[in-house]
Amino acid sequence: MxxxxxxxxxxxxxxxxxxxxxxxxxxxxxxxxxxxxxxxxxxxxxxxxxxxxxxxxxxxxxxxxxxxxxxxxxxxxxxxxxxxxxxxxxxxxxxxxxxxxxxxxxxxxxxxxxxxxxxxxxxxxxxxxxxxxxxxxxxxxxxxxxxxxxxxxxxxxxxxxxxxxxxxxxxxxxxxxxxxxxxxxxxxxxxxxxxxxxxxxxxxxxxxxxxxxxxxxxxxxxxxxxxxxxxxxxxxxxxxxxxxxxxxxxxxxxxxxxxxxVPVMLQRMLETPHRPKLRVIATSGSALPPKVTTRVLEEFGPVLYNLYGSTEVSWASIATPEEMLKEPGTAGKPPLGTRLAIVDDHGVPVAPGETGRIFVGNDMLFHGYTNGTGKESVDGLMSTGDLGYVKDGLLFVAGRDDEMIVSGGENVYPREVEDLLSTLDGVREVSVTGVPDDNFGQRLAAYVVGDESLTADRIRAHVKANLARFSVPRDVFFLDELPRNAAGKVVKRELREAPARGSGQPPAGS
CATH class of the missing domain: 3.40.50.12780 (ANL, N-terminal domain)
Structure with missing residues (x-):
């Protein structure tokens, strides 16, 4: 080492x-x-x-x-x-x-x-x-x-x-x-x-x-x-x-x-025509939409590196341009001296390809919160608070473990729907979250920033054609912008209060 x-x-x-x-x-x-x-x-x-x-x-x-x-x-x-x-x-x-x-x-x-x-x-x-x-x-x-x-x-x-x-x-x-x-x-x-x-x-x-x-x-x-x-x-x-x-x-x-x-800055820069030559563009801080990944690699060249981590664990993995060209949604591989484990609720490693909780070990794990609490650890590895899986040696993040919803008995990951919708023509930004549902326990709501060609039915049809039926958002809201904090992350608790241009809620009983 x-x-x-x-x-x-x-x-x-x-x-x-x-x-x-x-x-x-x-x-x-x-x-x-x-x-x-x-x-x-x-x-x-x-x-x-x-x-x-x-x-x-x-x-x-x-x-x-x-x-x-x-x-x-x-x-x-x-x-x-x-x-x-x-x-x-x-x-x-x-x-x-x-x-x-x-x-x-x-x-x-x-x-x-x-x-x-x-x-x-x-x-x-x-x-x-x-x-x-x-x-x-x-x-x-x-x-x-x-x-x-x-x-x-x-x-x-x-x-x-x-x-x-x-x-x-x-x-x-x-x-x-x-x-x-x-x-x-x-x-x-x-x-x-x-x-x-x-x-x-x-x-x-x-x-x-x-x-x-x-x-x-x-x-x-x-x-x-x-x-x-x-x-x-x-x-x-x-x-x-x-x-x-x-x-x-x-x-x-x-x-x-x-x-x-941070990813939202990359999105803004893609809206301008200038493309300077850089050897490295390094991004982190929030989810990088696959569509943005692909455009940056096409327009700036193979210079994009995406780090996945958190305040608590520092870093977990880094995706290189070659890995993202192959799999635009990947979080890459652990860097030097970093250990990664995907485990179930009992701390037992899951089989390759199965979704579980992401735990990380490195030299820069935080020392705890100042209120005296900390993050869960297993065998010296610390929880990132996210769910993910490993496929062909590459890490994929499914989303926050506290954002996964159960709809009609099925586990649904909002991040998967966000990544899919980000590829739809006309969608500029999107955030998906769970909301209560009297019949199914929870359902998905999609908050979309995009052009006037988008409709709620088009949003739902795109998800229905590519994912399971329980991943289709029943509620679709169109916003002028997503509420973000100063670091560029979407503040999901503010989504329902954000002013919508119009909503696409299904008729009762649908």
Whole structure:
């Protein structure tokens, strides 16, 4: 295993010959901060001080500048203090999180889409002592002392020049769950103990040392955070924008070698004509519709990599372009050092091809929720909360285990119907969920975003022609857009309240 990790890191250019300056800086950073963000920027400042570390809406910062600025900013926080970050993608987020690492402060990554009430609740539950926030969120901030991101330059310029403490205690990193089916929970994310987690991702995604990487997915989300952490290991230049605009993202991609996105962003970019050349487009965070997979591979080339995982397990599998060309709906295979099991309700492995619960083991399983609860584990493997099956060595995700419905005694998976409907001409986006039914216990309802040619009968006929009769949605609603959170996930609990252009409910008794 160790040899495979080393070979992967060598191939990616992470392990390479170092001069005296690079070697001493790397060692000094490790001795002070272990393998953390602080170590990454100190290493970068020694190995490539003048390389651009961040390109954002405010300009360019080099690795040396980020290292120096975060050391100055770290004095604004205190060891053991819990700092909430409510910032869009940009230097304020990166520098605050790195400064917390340098001083040993806890960091809570806040979803920019939360309401004032939700933020107040999260601030209480996570015991946040200090906030760093973009000024645009001033009207929704909880009653917590706050530095606005446009004030950080002043803190940096006026920070004391005294050295930082050597080997401060490791601060805790708290990421909120997506909250698509309930209130968001705080998840304690681990810091990598070695470069093995980076090697795991690099074993399936061919990123390289010195890449220029656009991260359009939110940094507060697990996928954006992973992209940031991995990019730092690679000594990459990060291209960050406060908001997502498909035209701007594609323009930025002209200078990039790789891009990290969530699926809905890929859908938006496919609606624009520009197709820059990229070596890697990496996506995760929600289900990738097969139709989107096929179009990206056709129009951008064999550059798409899809990671399946969760806040709790980090990653489970990664699909390569070759695998998705063969099976557009696959989640791929486990990367280096990752174990995968499909088990029944008793924890017993199911036969190949049978649907069961997905359990995963890797080096980055989370440490539990901050409320003291955790995820179910079996033999060192943790539940993803999803159902799936393995066919020809490839993983396929059937959907959330709490979203499967029983209709007339039959198990029905909304994800299967969503994937099918996404291939129908005229359908732009679709979400399928279970609703109560007096006769069958539950039934499916489809919420569709598409053109005017679509009708409820056409939707039902397409499902009836391709899936079993109990998978046909009895209710079909047409929306102008699906309700999504700031990370791009559909918030299914809000679907029934979303304004519909019209509905296609079957007549009584049908």
């Amino acid at each position: 160790l040899i495979r990790v080393l070979l992967t890191l060598v191939k990616a250019g992470v392990i390479r010959p170092l001069g005296p300056r690079g070697l001493s800086g790397t060692l000094a950073g490790y001795l002070q901060w272990d393998i953390t963000l602080a170590w990454g920027y100190r290493t970068g400042a020694a190995r490539h001080p003048h390389r651009a570390a961040i390109i954002d809406d405010d300009g360019v910062l080099t690795y040396a500048e980020v290292d120096e600025r975060t050391s100055a900013l770290a004095h604004a926080f205190h060891t053991g203090e819990r700092v909430g970050l409510l910032c869009r993608n940009g230097r304020a987020f990166v520098e605050t999180l790195t400064a917390c690492t340098k001083i040993g402060a806890d960091a809570v990554l806040l979803n920019t889409g939360l309401s004032a009430g939700q933020l107040a609740q999260v601030a209480r539950e996570q015991r946040i002592d200090q906030l760093v926030a973009d000024r645009e969120f001033a009207d929704v901030l909880p009653d917590v002392p706050t530095y606005f991101s446009d004030e950080l330059d002043s803190l940096i310029l006026n920070g004391p020049g005294t050295p930082l403490a050597r080997r401060p205690p490791r601060g805790r990193l708290i990421v909120l769950t997506s909250g698509t089916t309930g209130a968001p929970k705080g998840a304690h994310r681990p810091e990598p103990a070695s470069l093995a987690p980076a090697a795991a991702l690099l074993s399936r995604i061919p990123l390289r040392y010195g890449d220029v990487i656009s991260i359009t997915s939110p940094l507060f989300h697990t996928w954006g955070l992973a992209a940031f952490q991995l990019s730092l290991v690679l000594g990459a230049t990060l291209v960050l924008r406060r908001g997502f605009d498909p035209a701007q993202a594609l323009k930025d991609a002209e200078r990039c070698t790789a891009m990290f996105v």
